[in-house]
Amino acid sequence: MYLNYRAILVLLLFSLFGCKEKKKQMLDTEKVEVSDFIEFFPDLKLPYQLADTGLLRKSPDSLRIGNRIFSQFVPDSVLRPVFGKTGKPRLFPLGKSVVKDGETYLFIKAEQGARRAGYILVFNEEKFVTSMPAVQVNGTPKPNDHSVANFDSKYTITTLRQKTAGDGQVTYSKKVYVYNTAGVFTLILTESNDQETATKKIINPIDTLSSTHKLAGDYLQGARNIVSFRNGKSSGSLYFFIHFEKDGGDCRGELKGEARLTGANSARFTEGNGPCVIDFTFSGNTVRMKEVEGCGSYRDIKCFFEGSYTRKKKTTSSGRKKK
Structure with a gap:
């Protein structure tokens, strides 16, 4: 009988311990x-x-x-x-x-x-x-x-x-x-x-594409920050390339894609297989970029795709010399 009481006591202790530990x-x-x-x-x-x-x-x-x-x-x-x-x-x-x-x-x-x-x-x-x-x-x-x-x-x-x-x-x-x-x-x-990486020249992968669209061009913010646009595959889109470096180069981001025109002076990029969404708003010679949804795979942790960029003046050829 004493052994039975001991066995019961041990089982009760294990049961209480299990209940206490269960999360x-x-x-x-x-x-x-x-x-x-x-x-x-x-x-x-x-x-x-x-x-x-x-x-x-x-x-x-x-x-x-x-x-x-x-x-x-x-x-x-x-x-x-x-x-x-x-x-x-x-x-x-x-x-x-x-x-x-x-x-x-x-x-x-x-x-x-x-x-x-x-x-x-x-x-x-x-x-x-x-x-x-x-x-x-x-x-x-x-x-x-x-x-x-x-x-x-x-x-x-x-x-x-x-x-x-x-x-x-x-x-x-x-x-x-x-x-x-x-x-x-x-x-x-x-x-x-x-x-x-800190000193290399930024290579614009869409630089040679056609830029006849009224919004196409290179928009800059300092020496190593660029938002570039070129004609898209249709009249309702623009190819773009973004490269930025903030906080002395400690925070970087880069992305290439195609944005759909949402108005006469606006466009939106929506990642096909991910959450990334970026809005572009054009006004005069500037474009404002805003990260709407998460583009964390294309940038560092503490910075975002955002800010205003000023359009670089297009270089014009001098044409043929008169005889």
Whole structure:
């Protein structure tokens, strides 16, 4: 009889322990509090590294966070720059790190189609404060081009991108961020050995196309920022090329495509297999560019396709000399 009592006691203890450890599921049909949401993320041991290849690993459906649950605690604007206004990526927790008497960092994976991103979310006193996409992937990472984000024991975030050329030379671009008391991520260091990229001439791939349309031409903003337009394949479209460099070259973007004319002085680019949407508004000798939906695959994290550009005067030939 004594043994039976001991067995029953052990079973009760295991049962109580199991109930205590079981986390609430993040299904959209469940009622979830912010404390449940944060607790759903497993604890991380720092330093923590997230690589682009790591985003390709399949996550169990049992760990999926419902989109309604996510938007209950995190603004929709967090996902929009990468997945667009209507994007509904699948969300999975990667881990969390809690600062004693301070903020909580949540690492989450978002995926939709071939597009994936690893985000860092910051909560303070169980309230969302800010976020940043640390690593992005569109398709399968190339063998010679890899990105990784490191989160160290001092809560410093380092993003690193390495490219290997055909001759074996490795170039890199590193950026270091910290979260500050103002509630934002601050870029504190940039470092790169890619001197060729910093100094090479910008090649306009549509430069030789016809430019008879009234809106066609090269619109500039400084020496290394250009929005170029040429005749499209139909009268209702324009080919375009964009290249910009901001913050002393630390934030770059480049995109080529075809924009549909939406009015006498306006055009819109809509990516065929992604969320990227850009509006162009022409007025006199200027064009204003605005990123409407997420074009994060074509630019760095902290900059956007936006701003006003002034049209460069077309050069005219002198014609034949009179006899």
